[in-house]
Amino acid sequence: MNIQKTPLWSWLGQRISAIIIAVLLPIHIIAVPFSDKKISFSFVSERLSHAEWLIIDILLLTACIYHGLNGLYSITIDFNPDKRISKWILFFLYLFGIMLIIYGILVLWRFIR
């Protein structure tokens, strides 16, 4: 049987994005759900009007989507699909991920005007 392996860049990218998330996600959780303010448009846009918060959120969004979809891809590799099928899975995950990142940045952009 021709056993597939996840390539090295996938493994390394998963670790790099994991370290980015491990630093930024605690900041996000302490600043938003752990604050006693209620979520509203003005609360979010006040926070995102600071450039450093916007950069943190865009970086966290990109890293989370990459990490999540790359993890999903390595789960499908564990079930050892046909090489052609796994290429298509990778293509659609990339397409979905890029669309999701653009959509997420548009959503964040909406809060800063």
Place this chain on the structure above:
Amino acid sequence: MIYLRDFILNKHPGQTAFGLHRISGIILIFYLLLHIILHSTALIFGNDAYNNLAKRMDNPLAHLLELSIIVIASFHLLNGLRLILIDFFLLTRFQKGLFFAVKFATAFIGIYSLSIYFERLF
């Protein structure tokens, strides 16, 4: 179902860690999608719709889901740090002890978040 057989045959805590890491990862992907979709109401339906939704999400059930996502994410994060430590610092020999530390720290973070969420839940 050959993949589930490993969970019965292999009693090593690493197998449990693998299973929990995978399940929590899948849950977190769905949460990330939900998170983006819910916040995009501001983009699609405008500020008032966003504020309305935020008000409606301010109920005990939604806060319970939020709390469980925090616990799941902290487990996934800490176990991921354990994997990075094992991979880069060759700590395979200590993986059982590290997994115990992960469970302990997750429980600690869970109790701390519960103390913050207590008044929103009841």
